[in-house]
Amino acid sequence: MLKVVDLHAGIENRPILKGFSLEVKPGEVHAIMGPNGSGKSTLSKVVAGDPHYEVTKGDVFFEGKSLLGLEPEERALLGIFLAFQYPVEIPGVNNASFLRMAYNARRRHAGQKESDPLEFDEFLREKLKTVQMNPGFINRSVNHGFSGGEKKRNEILQMAVLDPKLAILDETDSGLDIDALRIVAEGVNRLRRPDNAMVVITHYQRLLDYIVPDKVHILADGRIVRSGDKSLALELEKKGYDFVGVK
Amino acid sequence: MSRPPVESTPYRDVFREYAPASGAPAWREASRLAAFHRFHALGWPTRALEAWRRVDLAALDAVYSTPCEDCLESVDKKMLELYFLPHAESNRLVFVNGIYSSKFSQVKDVPEGAVVRDLPAAMKEREAIARPLLSFDEAESDAFAALNAFSFTDGALIHVPDGVEVKTPVHLLFVSVGHEDLPPAIYPRVVVSLGRGAKASVVANHVELTKDEHLTVSAADLRLGPDSKLDYTHVQRSEGSGTHFSSIRARLDERSTFDATSFTHGGALNRLDARVRFQGAGAAASLNGLTLLDGVSQSFVDAEADHAVPGCTSRQFFKSVLAGRARSEFSSLVHVRRGAEKSDSRQLNRNLILSAGAQAVTKPELKIFADDVQCAHGATVGQLQKEELFYLRSRGLSESVAKFVLTYGFAEEIVETIGDAELRGQLEALVRARLEDLVGGEDADRVVA
Numbered sequence: 001m002l003k004v005v006d007l008h009a010g011i012e013n014r015p016i017l018k019g020f021s022l023e024v025k026p027g028e029v030h031a032i033m034g035p036n037g038s039g040k041s042t043l044s045k046v047v048a049g050d051p052h053y054e055v056t057k058g059d060v061f062f063e064g065k066s067l068l069g070l071e072p073e074e075r076a077l078l079g080i081f082l083a084f085q086y087p088v089e090i091p092g093v094n095n096a097s098f099l100r101m102a103y104n105a106r107r108r109h110a111g112q113k114e115s116d117p118l119e120f121d122e123f124l125r126e127k128l129k130t131v132q133m134n135p136g137f138i139n140r141s142v143n144h145g146f147s148g149g150e151k152k153r154n155e156i157l158q159m160a161v162l163d164p165k166l167a168i169l170d171e172t173d174s175g176l177d178i179d180a181l182r183i184v185a186e187g188v189n190r191l192r193r194p195d196n197a198m199v200v201i202t203h204y205q206r207l208l209d210y211i212v213p214d215k216v217h218i219l220a221d222g223r224i225v226r227s228g229d230k231s232l233a234l235e236l237e238k239k240g241y242d243f244v245g246v247k
Numbered sequence: 248m249s250r251p252p253v254e255s256t257p258y259r260d261v262f263r264e265y266a267p268a269s270g271a272p273a274w275r276e277a278s279r280l281a282a283f284h285r286f287h288a289l290g291w292p293t294r295a296l297e298a299w300r301r302v303d304l305a306a307l308d309a310v311y312s313t314p315c316e317d318c319l320e321s322v323d324k325k326m327l328e329l330y331f332l333p334h335a336e337s338n339r340l341v342f343v344n345g346i347y348s349s350k351f352s353q354v355k356d357v358p359e360g361a362v363v364r365d366l367p368a369a370m371k372e373r374e375a376i377a378r379p380l381l382s383f384d385e386a387e388s389d390a391f392a393a394l395n396a397f398s399f400t401d402g403a404l405i406h407v408p409d410g411v412e413v414k415t416p417v418h419l420l421f422v423s424v425g426h427e428d429l430p431p432a433i434y435p436r437v438v439v440s441l442g443r444g445a446k447a448s449v450v451a452n453h454v455e456l457t458k459d460e461h462l463t464v465s466a467a468d469l470r471l472g473p474d475s476k477l478d479y480t481h482v483q484r485s486e487g488s489g490t491h492f493s494s495i496r497a498r499l500d501e502r503s504t505f506d507a508t509s510f511t512h513g514g515a516l517n518r519l520d521a522r523v524r525f526q527g528a529g530a531a532a533s534l535n536g537l538t539l540l541d542g543v544s545q546s547f548v549d550a551e552a553d554h555a556v557p558g559c560t561s562r563q564f565f566k567s568v569l570a571g572r573a574r575s576e577f578s579s580l581v582h583v584r585r586g587a588e589k590s591d592s593r594q595l596n597r598n599l600i601l602s603a604g605a606q607a608v609t610k611p612e613l614k615i616f617a618d619d620v621q622c623a624h625g626a627t628v629g630q631l632q633k634e635e636l637f638y639l640r641s642r643g644l645s646e647s648v649a650k651f652v653l654t655y656g657f658a659e660e661i662v663e664t665i666g667d668a669e670l671r672g673q674l675e676a677l678v679r680a681r682l683e684d685l686v687g688g689e690d691a692d693r694v695v696a
Contacts, residue, residue, distance in 0.1 A: 101644060
């Protein structure tokens with residue numbers, strides 16, 4: 001589903017990813033772990049198409065097609081979703097309306113009929129249960145004045161609504177207490193299917209107690225230095241990043 | 248009501264000599280005289296004054312006509328209906344070029360004891376109430392506010408006695424129309440007085456039905472008794488080249504609540520001078536404002552909260568969206584006087600610049616002479632944030648839609664504070680239509696607030 005080949009990318013002439021390769025198949029959950037500055041967030045932004053990042057070498061393929069050169073919205077419409085580490089607050093824009101706009105953009109792209117506000121409301125109420133969100137949230141402005149946990153839950157709500165083929169969760173666990181973490185992880189687990197895939201980026205092993213990965217990769221200085229199964233994350237937790245030669 | 252002939256005199260020179268208003272009662276003439284003296288003591292503003300340094304005062308050199316009775320004939324219901332507010336249908340006062348139109352007005356939903364009248368009628372028939380409310384505040388420091396106090400002949404008076412609530416909002420619709428050869432100069436005045444525990448909601452809706460030049464010097468004098476609550480919305484919408492000097496004065500007694508929103512769109516020059524004076528402890532005032540400008544429109548907001556007594560809360564939240572070569576300036580002062588402990592204030596000004604030629608100046612200031620206060624202020628001037636755009640695009644929205652949504656949301660954060668749903672809907676439609684022109688967004692209709 002996702003194939004990253006020898007990716008070199010950076011921002012403002014600063015190289016960050018230096019030969020990153022990864023292959024994710026449908027139904028798989030991959031965890032990418034690594035210390036701060038190793039390039040975890042850069043990877044997520046490059047795959048989602050953030051125009052601030054520059055790819056200097058390599059390629060990113062999604063379902064066999066190169067993503068490079070596609071606008072972020074084109075990638076989203078193909079079925080890629082990025083749950084942001086720092087979701088953006090949009091005062092004045094109603095959460096439900098925003099979700100419906102995004103949902104309908106997706107439906108239009110797929111040649112389906114757009115959902116009217118009433119239909120969508122019903123659909124959204126179902127999705128709210130996935131992330132155990134209070135219906136009151138959907139009538140507030142997008143992320144505006146939300147707590148850290150509420151913002152992350154709102155990201156998972158968006159994911160539930162947009163039903164992506166590939167979801168990248170960028171440090172979705174950061175800033176969450178254990179209860180919020182559990183709720184977010186349960187939401188994510190409910191969205192796991194044999195025909196979709198997830199890349200879970202995290203600094204800590206903690207999240208992987210709840211979202212159990214098929215594969216774990218350790219990222220250091222812009223490339224994967226070690227890959228393994230879920231036991232690698234536990235080993236990392238015990239021994240620290242030093243054991244893979246990373247400071 | 249007459250005034251010296253102005254048909255050939257530049258506006259600057261019209262007020263050199265004092266002239267009594269014919270037909271005004273003696274008590275009104277006394278307050279006119281006081282205002283005239285104050286106006287002269289203050290003098291016309293000049294660009295030497297910091298607050299007026301960037302204000303183009305060319306409109307003062309033009310020649311204007313006096314308010315015209317016959318203008319009333321130049322509007323019909325169809326032109327006005329677009330701006331009517333169904334919720335306030337039964338309490339609507341319409342003014343055409345500053346003159347009250349009984350034909351288009353109706354006041355049917357006023358509780359016992361309350362007064363909602365046009366000023367000429369109130370002065371004549373309710374002198375005991377009108378007289379103190381039309382007395383001139385000699386401490387007035389804005390020349391245009393003094394000029395309105397001297398020049399007004401018409402406007403609205405709203406008086407709500409102790410413990411009474413006027414449930415139906417009062418809609419004051421001031422429309423301006425073109426007037427023969429000369430542009431008109433008009434002086435709308437709004438007076439609101441709330442007794443102890445009284446409540447009211449007032450919309451002062453200034454709409455230009457002409458693209459021609461004209462000059463509006465409006466003033467609102469709002470007095471909130473103890474524990475009273477006033478919602479006040481000031482709208483200035485213009486498609487043309489009008490010049491508007493507006494002043495709002497609110498005096499708040501103990502534990503009263505004042506929620507005000509101003510909305511400004513278009514026009515050649517808009518200046519809003521809004522001052523809140525806390526006279527009793529524990530009162531709260533919130534002033535929100537949105538300015539939406541393009542072309543060569545200019546807007547100046549001068550806001551002040553005077554914390555003269557302890558335990559009051561003031562909020563100022565002003566935003567501007569600027570395109571073309573528009574200019575906006577926000578000056579704001581929160582003044583916490585000696586003894587005004589536990590004052591709590593916030594000033595926030597955000598400016599969104601949509602074009603290279605637009606310009607915003609922001610100057611929130613604090614003067615604090617008391618201890619144990621909480622005062623915060625902030626200001627931003629900038630373009631849409633790239634992170635915000637990427638966030639929306641990553642959800643499948645096109646770049647133009649993402650820009651539209653962010654810009655609309657920026658404006659909507661203020662518009663959504665307007666209490667009257669119908670007015671809010673009208674202004675949202677206006678913002679949406681303008682932003683579609685300015686930033687595009689082919690799916691704009693899908694953004695519902």
